[in-house]
Amino acid sequence: MKLGQLGHVYPVVNQTQCVDCKLCQKVCPALNGVDLHYPLSAYAAWAKKLDEYKSSTSGGVASVLSRYIISIGGVVYGCSVLPNVQIKHVRVDSEDGLAALKGSKYVQSSITDILPLLKQDVANGLPVLLISTPCQIAAVSKMFKSIPPNLFLVDIICHGTPSNDFLRAYLAKRLKLDLHKITNISFRSENAFSLTVYDRKQLLWKGSNLWSDRYNDVYYDSFIDGFTYRQSCYTCRYAQPNRCSDITIGDFWGLKNGNELPAHPYGVSVVLPVTSRGKLLLQHVSGDLNLFERPIQEAIDGNEQLRIPKKMNWRISSFRKCWGWYPAYFWYHLFVFDKMLLFRVKRMIKKYLRKGLAWFDY
Numbered sequence: 001m002k003l004g005q006l007g008h009v010y011p012v013v014n015q016t017q018c019v020d021c022k023l024c025q026k027v028c029p030a031l032n033g034v035d036l037h038y039p040l041s042a043y044a045a046w047a048k049k050l051d052e053y054k055s056s057t058s059g060g061v062a063s064v065l066s067r068y069i070i071s072i073g074g075v076v077y078g079c080s081v082l083p084n085v086q087i088k089h090v091r092v093d094s095e096d097g098l099a100a101l102k103g104s105k106y107v108q109s110s111i112t113d114i115l116p117l118l119k120q121d122v123a124n125g126l127p128v129l130l131i132s133t134p135c136q137i138a139a140v141s142k143m144f145k146s147i148p149p150n151l152f153l154v155d156i157i158c159h160g161t162p163s164n165d166f167l168r169a170y171l172a173k174r175l176k177l178d179l180h181k182i183t184n185i186s187f188r189s190e191n192a193f194s195l196t197v198y199d200r201k202q203l204l205w206k207g208s209n210l211w212s213d214r215y216n217d218v219y220y221d222s223f224i225d226g227f228t229y230r231q232s233c234y235t236c237r238y239a240q241p242n243r244c245s246d247i248t249i250g251d252f253w254g255l256k257n258g259n260e261l262p263a264h265p266y267g268v269s270v271v272l273p274v275t276s277r278g279k280l281l282l283q284h285v286s287g288d289l290n291l292f293e294r295p296i297q298e299a300i301d302g303n304e305q306l307r308i309p310k311k312m313n314w315r316i317s318s319f320r321k322c323w324g325w326y327p328a329y330f331w332y333h334l335f336v337f338d339k340m341l342l343f344r345v346k347r348m349i350k351k352y353l354r355k356g357l358a359w360f361d362y
């Protein structure tokens with residue numbers, strides 16, 4: 001693997017050692033694709049346990065599924081923040097260990113280390129759950145002739161991943177944080193979208209909330225605007241209604257008449273069982289979830305990445321061409337300058353209007 005554009009890792013064949021057996025081509029999901037299936041049904045869901053619900057990214061479905069697999073003696077593979085801000089998938093075999101997997105890390109997670117462990121666990125007959133981006137799920141599927149009955153695959157709806165290298169550089173150079181001190185990074189807490197960095201319980205950094213205070217956190221802003229994804233994300237074959245896993249989970253952005261459902265103040269997950277095995281797994285955890293069936297089309301209409309990949313535009317391509325000459329934040333701000341200005345002017349007008357209205361109240 002080699003670092004490529006924007007710090008993402010790309011596979012490179014060592015021509016001096018390659019014996020041209022073509023095995024890598026046979027298992028490559030990018031060359032061969034994997035079977036995709038339209039979801040069987042759609043649900044709006046959130047965890048019944050309040051602490052599990054509050055501490056999760058959307059509705060905590062990933063957490064509920066993981067707990068179930070551990071409770072039947074299985075293992076879970078998910079994304080964790082390892083020392084020195086290495087974002088990697090890890091193997092978890094106890095309920096205590098699941099805390100490290102909680103929360104979306106908006107960065108590419110390395111799955112290289114877990115692949116042999118996962119294969120061994122599957123061969124040993126353990127119930128195995130992998131929660132990952134669709135492209136990683138596809139890669140793991142290709143390791144097997146057919147998906148073994150004890151392997152459960154859950155993909156998270158994904159609009160793209162910045163590189164681990166960019167995140168590390170941002171924390172160290174822009175925020176001047178010591179990477180060795182960082183033990184956890186959170187990208188979302190309750191309903192706020194903000195980058196928060198911890199040394200155990202001690203807060204090292206709290207970025208501004210993306211929606212109320214835009215253009216103050218280049219890592220998050222450039223992620224949301226789709227500037228820093230891996231090149232493959234702009235043509236992602238998994239950003240569509242047909243899915244490559246047993247269950248797809250994500251945020252239920254397009255939920256209609258959500259106020260007719262019981263209160264769900266900390267977000268709501270969309271859950272799309274795709275295979276009969278996925279449907280059965282969901283039935284097993286249904287007692288731990290508030291689960292409401294919705295039209296499949298409602299989920300698809302509300303979530304762009306269930307329809308199409310992120311579109312490349314002139315701003316993104318110009319930013320990518322300039323990458324490496326100056327710090328990324330310089331180029332990002334340059335290519336969104338008009339949007340940034342408009343946002344600030346609008347905010348100023350709103351502020352003065354609010355002040356004016358308050359004055360009339362007296």
Ligand SMILES: Cc1cc2nc3c(=O)[nH]c(=O)nc-3n(C[C@H](O)[C@H](O)[C@H](O)COP(=O)(O)OP(=O)(O)OC[C@H]3O[C@@H](n4cnc5c(N)ncnc54)[C@H](O)[C@@H]3O)c2cc1C
Nearest residue numbers: 056057058059060061062078079103104105158159250251
């Ligand atoms: C890079 C990325 C982009 C996303 N884009 C969208 C989107 O466009 N639309 C949408 O609806 N939802 C998106 N999501 C999913 C969403 O943010 C939640 O992760 C999802 O709804 C699960 O929430 P939860 O409350 O059930 O899980 P939580 O309890 O918060 O757990 C999150 C789960 O996701 C896994 N995970 C976390 N980070 C990564 C990562 N970097 N790579 C692989 N697996 C990871 C963890 O192992 C864990 O199992 C994205 C997530 C990521 C990581």
Ligand code: SF4
Nearest residue numbers: 018019020021022024
């Ligand atoms: S798997 Fe075979 S073809 Fe692929 S890089 Fe290795 S030796 Fe070469």
Ligand code: SF4
Nearest residue numbers: 135158159160233236
């Ligand atoms: S957008 Fe597609 S290619 Fe990019 S990380 Fe997500 S699933 Fe993989």
